[in-house]
C-alpha cells in the first residue's frame with residue numbers, strides 16, 4: 001500500500017531528524033565549556049581573567065584614591081609546596097605599577113611542576129587588574145626541594161569602580177606535573 | 190458498539206496467530222509494547238525496592254546524632270546511589286513503562302514505531318544497573334560524591350569511577366531510544382482523525398517529555414565523558430590546573446539537571462489529568478491551557494538551571510535573571526493545579542484508590558512547588574542551599590509527586606492490563622498509610638533544614654534529633670506500606686486471592702478513550718487495523734471546531 005509506504009518514509013525522516021538533534025546536543029554539551037569561558041573572560045564574571053600579560057601605558061596616577069590589595073595563597077590538595085605572599089597586602093594608587101613577591105618551596109624530594117591559578121574578588125574588579133608579569137602565566141617547574149621568589153607586576157586601572165576599596169588577589173597552586181609531562185607546552189589560556 | 194470493536198481486536202489475533210512465545214525467551218526477545226511495558230514496570234519497582242533499602246540505611250543512621258550503624262564513607266555511597274537508582278532506575282523507567290503500555294493504546298495504533306529498538310533500549314537497563322550496583326562490592330566502594338557528580342570530588346572515586354560513567358552512558362542511550370520511539374510513534378501513527386489537540390493529555394505530556402529527553406540526555410553524556418577524559422586522559426575541562434573550571438561542570442550538569450526534574454514530573458501531570466476527570470465524571474477543565482502550560486514549562490526549564498548554583502558566585506544580573514525565570518515557572522504550574530481543582534469542582538466525585546493518589550498528588554506536589562518558590566529567591570537560597578530544606582523540597586515533588594502518580598497509574602490501569610480488579614480495601618489502606626508516613630518523613634525535614642541541618646552528612650547537632658526521629662519512623666513506615674501495594678498488584682497479575690477475570694471493557698464508568706473500548710485484559714495485539722476514535726470517547730471537546 002502506498003499509504004503504508006508513505007508512513008514508513010515519514011517515520012524514517014523523523015527518525016533521522018531526531019538522531020541529528022541527539023548528535024547536535026551531544027556536541028552542544030562540549031561547546032558549553034568554551035562558551036562559558038568566553039563569557040566569563042569577557043565580563044570578568046567569576047573573578048576570572050585572561051591569564052596573559054597585558055599592555056600597560058604609563059597613564060595618570062590617581063593619587064586621590066588608595067585601594068588595598070590583599071593576597072591569598074592556597075595549595076590545592078595535599079601540601080606539596082610551601083606557598084605564600086611576602087607581604088599580606090599592599091596599599092596602591094590606581095594607575096601606578098607595583099611589584100610584589102611570592103615565595104614557593106617544593107617540600108617534596110622529587111621534581112614537580114606547578115600551575116598557579118589566579119582569582120580576583122570582587123568579580124567586578126577583575127577587568128581592572130592588569131598584570132605585566134606573573135608566575136601564573138606559565139607552568140613553574142621546581143626541582144626537588146627548590147625554592148623560588150616570584151615577582152608579580154601589576155596595576156589597577158583608574159576605571160576601577162569607585163565603590164571598591166579592597167581587592168583580593170588569590171593564587172592557588174595546582175600540581176601540573178602530569179599535564180606538563182604529557183604536553184610539554186604552554187597551558188591553555 | 191463495543192462489541193464491534195471486540196471483533197477488531199480478535200480479528201488481529203487469528204489473522205497473525207502470533208500470541209506471546211512461551212518461557213523466558215518471550216521476555217528476552219519480545220518487541221511487543223505491552224510486554225516491554227510490563228518489563229519496564231517490573232524493573233522500575235525492583236529499583237524502587239533497592240533504592241528504598243538504601244534510603245533506610247540513611248534514615249537508620251540519622252535516627253540519632255552521632256555515628257552508629259555505618260561509617261561516613263558508606264553513608265555517602267548510600268546517598269549517592271540512592272539518588273541515582275531512584276531517578277534513573279525507578280522514576281524514569283516507570284514512566285517509560287507506562288508510555289510503552291498506554292501511548293499506543295491511547296492513540297489507537299498497534300505498537301511503538303521501532304519495536305526492536307524498544308527491546309534493545311529496555312535490555313540496556315539491567316546491565317547498566319547491575320554494573321552500577323556492583324560497585325558497592327569493589328575496593329573503594331561505590332561512587333560517593335553525590336548524584337550530581339561534581340568534580341573535583343567525583344574524580345576521587347576509586348575503581349567505581351569508570352563503571353559509574355559507563356552506566357550513565359547506558360542509561361542515557363536507553364532513555365534516548367525510548368524517547369525517540371515515543372516521538373515517532375505519536376507524530377506518525379495516530380488513529381485517523383486524531384489531531385494533535387485531540388490527543389489524551391498523557392500522550393501530550395509524554396511527547397513533550399520525550400523532546401526534553403532527546404535534548405538533554407546527550408548533554409549529560411557529554412558532561413560525564415568530559416569527566417572521564419579529565420580523569421584518564423589528562424584533559425582539563427574541569428581541572429583548574431590546566432585552565433579548566435570545576436564550576437563549568439555545574440553549569441553543564443544543571444543544564445541537563447533542571448529539564449531532568451521536569452522529565453520526572455510532566456508524565457505525572459498527564460496521569461493526573463487522566464485520572465481526575467474519570468472519577469470527577471467531567472471532562473478536563475482547560476485542556477488547551479494544559480497543553481500550553483506543559484509546553485511553556487518545558488521551554489522555561491532550559492533557562493533556569495543556575496538556581497541550583499546561586500552560591501557559586503555569579504554576578505548580580507545572573508542571580509536576578511535566574512531568580513525571576515524560576516519564579517516564572519510557578520505560573521504555568523499554578524495553571525495546572527487550578528485546572529485540576531476546577532475539574533473536580535462540582536463533579537460527582539468518587540474516591541477509588543487511583544483518585545485518592547491523584548488528589549494527594551495535587552495537594553502534596555503543590556507543597557513542593559511552594560518550597561521551590563522559596564528556594565528560587567536568591568537571597569533566601571543562600572541560607573537554604575545544601576540543607577534539608579532542599580531535601581524536603583525535592584522529595585515532596587518526587588515522592589508524593591512523581592512516585593504517587595506512577596502508583597495511581599498502576600492502580601488505574603491494572604484492571605485493563607490484567608483483567609482482574611485489585612482489592613479496593615487494601616488499596617485504601619495502602620493510600621492512607623502512604624499519605625501519612627510520607628508526610629511524617631518529609632515534613633519535619635523542612636524545619637530541620639530551616640534551622641540549618643546540612644544534607645549529605647551522617648551526623649548532626651543534637652537539636653535536630655526530634656525532627657530526625659520523626660523522619661526515620663516515617664521512612665520505615667512508608668517502605669513497609671508499599672508491600673500492601675506490591676501484593677495487591679501481583680494478586681491481579683497472577684490471579685491470587687481468587688481474583689477472576691470478569692471485568693467489562695470500560696472498567697471505570699467515567700473513563701474515556703481507546704483503551705476502554707478494547708476488552709479487559711487488553712489482547713496481546715490491539716488496533717492492528719486503525720479506526721477513528723468515536724466522538725464520545727474524546728478526552729476533550731473543542732466546541733464548534735468540527
Ligand code: HEM
Pocket residue numbers: 337450451453454496497515516518519522557558559560561562564565566570573574575579582583586587590591
Ligand atoms: C515551582 C516549581 C519549582 C521551583 C520554583 C523549584 C526550585 C528549585 C530550586 C531553586 C532548587 C535549588 C535549591 C538549592 O539547591 O539550593 C531546587 C532543587 C531541586 N528541585 Fe525544584 N523546583 C520546582 C519544582 C521541582 C520539580 C517539579 C521537581 C522534580 C520533580 C524538582 C526537583 C528538584 C530537585 C531534585 C532538586 C535538588 C537537586 C539536588 O541538589 O540534588 N523541583 N528546586
Ligand SMILES: [Cu+2]
Pocket residue numbers: 446447450493494496497
Ligand atoms: Cu531546578
